[in-house]
Amino acid sequence: MEEYAQIPIVCIVGPTAVGKTGLSLELSHRLDGEIISADSMQVYRGMDIGTAKLPFIEREGVPHYMIDVVDPTETFTAYDYARMARPIIRDIASRGKVPFMVGGTGLYFRSVLDDLDFTPATRDEALRSTLELETVEHGIQVLHEWLQQLDPVSAMRIHPNDQKRLIRALEINLLTGKPVAENHRSTNSLSPFVPLVIGLNMEREVLYARIDQRVDQMIDEGLLFEVQTLIKKGCTAQHTSMQAIGYKELVNYIEGHVSFSDAVIRIKQASRRYAKRQLSWFRADPRISWYNWPNDDKISVVSTILESINRDGIRKKPTYE
Structure with missing residues (x-):
């Protein structure tokens, strides 16, 4: 892991619809950065x-990575x-740019940050x-x-109809005697990156209103047609x-x-x-510096x-560029 050592990276985390994308674009322009998406569903074409x-067209000329990397019929894991992401981060830094990892x-x-040990559990x-x-x-x-009963955290994350993932989670629990998350622990090696982690949050009522508005916008933009198109290409509820x-809710609608x-x-x-689950996950990470966004004055928050x-040694983009 020495090839990644001491590479600084800016991370922007937080719940869905909180405004991570807008802030990442603004900071990328100011710091000459490039963005690595950390969204488990944006990887799918x-x-x-x-x-x-x-x-x-809305990426404002800022390169984005880890988007559209696999077909939706494929399985993609952490x-x-x-x-895939670590070599991209190294490449961005080698070109004098600032890597940003952004998502929920x-x-x-x-x-990426904690050098997790993903040694597969024994299969049976x-x-x-x-x-x-x-x-x-x-x-x-x-x-x-x-x-x-065995692993309530995994049960909450896996859809009750996702047979493949349910069987794998049960297999790991029964073979190792530990929940799935405990089979993804950090190794004792040095973290390959020096992260500065920014967390965005806002008043719950405001966040929920933004979520509802985003869903309505997705429906208006043709989400149902997108789901129908995926089904025609061979995607199923499994x-x-x-x-x-x-997607799963509209599949249920399509199936009547x-x-x-x-x-x-x-x-x-x-x-x-x-x-709510995203916030619970991120709040457990002491590295995150939280900002109320965008209720606080945006200029002050960005300046801070x-x-x-x-202070962490990531340079500002020169004003003449």
């Missing part, structure tokens, strides 16, 4: 509207993210076959209830990508399980719950952040 993927997927940040084909048979005989809900908020208005309500509810960045 064709999932643009529902993941709030910033259109190319290990894959770290393996906490495990993606940890996989007999156990997997037993779990698959259990699904056939008693239904997938039994697996989800079992996981809730693919990890289609478990994303906004709920009305369209109910699906939209569920998207908003799930988005608000997700924002820039001062913190400069």
Whole structure:
């Protein structure tokens, strides 16, 4: 890991719809930075509207990475993210630019910053076959209830219909005797980067209103058509990508399980719950400096952040550039 040592990186984290994208663009312009997305769903091609993927024309000339890297029928893990993102960060720094990692997927940040050990848990084909048979005989809900008892954190993150991930989580729990998260612990080696982590938050009522507004905007922009297009390309409810908020609810609508208005309500509810989980995850990280955004005076907040960045040795972009 020495090749990554001492590389400074600015991270911007926080709940969905809080304003991370806008701040990342402003700071990137000021610091001559390039942005690495840390969003577990923006990695998928064709999932643009529902993941709030910033259109190319709106990126203001700032290079963005880790967007559209796999097809939505493929599985993509935090290990894959770290393996792809670390060389990009090193390349950005080698060219004298400032790497920014921006997004709301906490495990993606940890996989890069904390040098997590992703040594796969032992696989047991007999156990997997037993779990698959259990699904056939008693239904997938039994697996989800079992996981809730063994590993409530994983059960909260995995959709009750995602058979592949449920079986894998149960396999890890039963083979190691530990929850999935405890199999992704930091190694004892030095962190490969020197991070300055900025956390954005705002009053809950304001955040929830922004989330609702964003969902309405996604619907207006054609989220339903995007989901229909993905289904035509072979995506099903069993693919990890289609478990994303906004996609799974509309799949339920398309399959006739709920009305369209109910699906939209569920998207908003799930988005608000997700924002709460994001905040819980990030608040546990003592490295994060929190800012009330954008309720505080924006100019003051940006100035304070820039001062913190400069103290950590990340240079400001010269005014003549």
